[in-house]
Amino acid sequence: MMRAALAPRFRARLPQMTQAERPLSPHLQVYKPQLTSVLSIGHRATGLALSVGTIFLVWWLAAAAAGGDAFATARWFFGSWLGLLLLFGWSFSFFFHLCNGIRHLCWDAGYGFDLRTTYATGWTVVAASGVLTVLSFVAGLLMRGQ
Amino acid sequence: MGRRELRSPLGRAIGLGSAKEGVQHWWAQRVSAMALVLLGLWFVAALIAHAGADHAAVVHWLHAPVTAVLMVLLLAVVFYHAALGMQVVIEDYVHSEWLKLFSLLVMRLISFVLAAAGIFAVLRIAFGG
Numbered sequence: 001m002m003r004a005a006l007a008p009r010f011r012a013r014l015p016q017m018t019q020a021e022r023p024l025s026p027h028l029q030v031y032k033p034q035l036t037s038v039l040s041i042g043h044r045a046t047g048l049a050l051s052v053g054t055i056f057l058v059w060w061l062a063a064a065a066a067g068g069d070a071f072a073t074a075r076w077f078f079g080s081w082l083g084l085l086l087l088f089g090w091s092f093s094f095f096f097h098l099c100n101g102i103r104h105l106c107w108d109a110g111y112g113f114d115l116r117t118t119y120a121t122g123w124t125v126v127a128a129s130g131v132l133t134v135l136s137f138v139a140g141l142l143m144r145g146q
Numbered sequence: 147m148g149r150r151e152l153r154s155p156l157g158r159a160i161g162l163g164s165a166k167e168g169v170q171h172w173w174a175q176r177v178s179a180m181a182l183v184l185l186g187l188w189f190v191a192a193l194i195a196h197a198g199a200d201h202a203a204v205v206h207w208l209h210a211p212v213t214a215v216l217m218v219l220l221l222a223v224v225f226y227h228a229a230l231g232m233q234v235v236i237e238d239y240v241h242s243e244w245l246k247l248f249s250l251l252v253m254r255l256i257s258f259v260l261a262a263a264g265i266f267a268v269l270r271i272a273f274g275g
Contacts, residue, residue, distance in 0.1 A: 071201040079198065
């Protein structure tokens, strides 16, 4: 706190100013969720979900290397309702992180910063990740059925 | 570089900002992301093609040189990118200095162990009989 920079009359009032229940920005309890902020936190959440998913990827690969019995266990797990639910979550996380990641790379290159474009690309990310998740999951279930 | 350069010539030469480090993390995250666009799409397409596949089919797939090389690349870049991302999350949300350092070390250790285990599994299948 730049206390010394304040005029004396303000310095005297400082303790009660700092003790006041001031909302800090962005104060999530009073902050209205917007597409931009939801997608931003969604990018982190899906990134973390995919990071956790890598544990299961390594398990799957290690099981394949270990032999038929170990792989049968992994195969059973990923075919169970819990396994399929996790795979669905990781599929959505992958496509969302992919689409929104490309959106981020465009921003990094200096494109798409105005509000209209930001919202248009944001909704495109939501739609594209939803459609790609459903398509890939249906394709996977069809392959499994063969 | 625009006409109006805000950084001093010395600052530009050293290449360090107020964070006392350069832009390596930022670049590494972007470049690994671009590699993962291709590797990730290949991997998901391959998983869909092998949905419900038995042990013999998965081993046959991983035994192929192209698959093994792409899988090793995927694992290396995935864990690199994940570690860079988790580092930012830890630095943003863990405020206690020793807990932050501890979390970063544990996160990196787990990432390295998982990457090594995954790559070893792929190589074992690729070189195995």
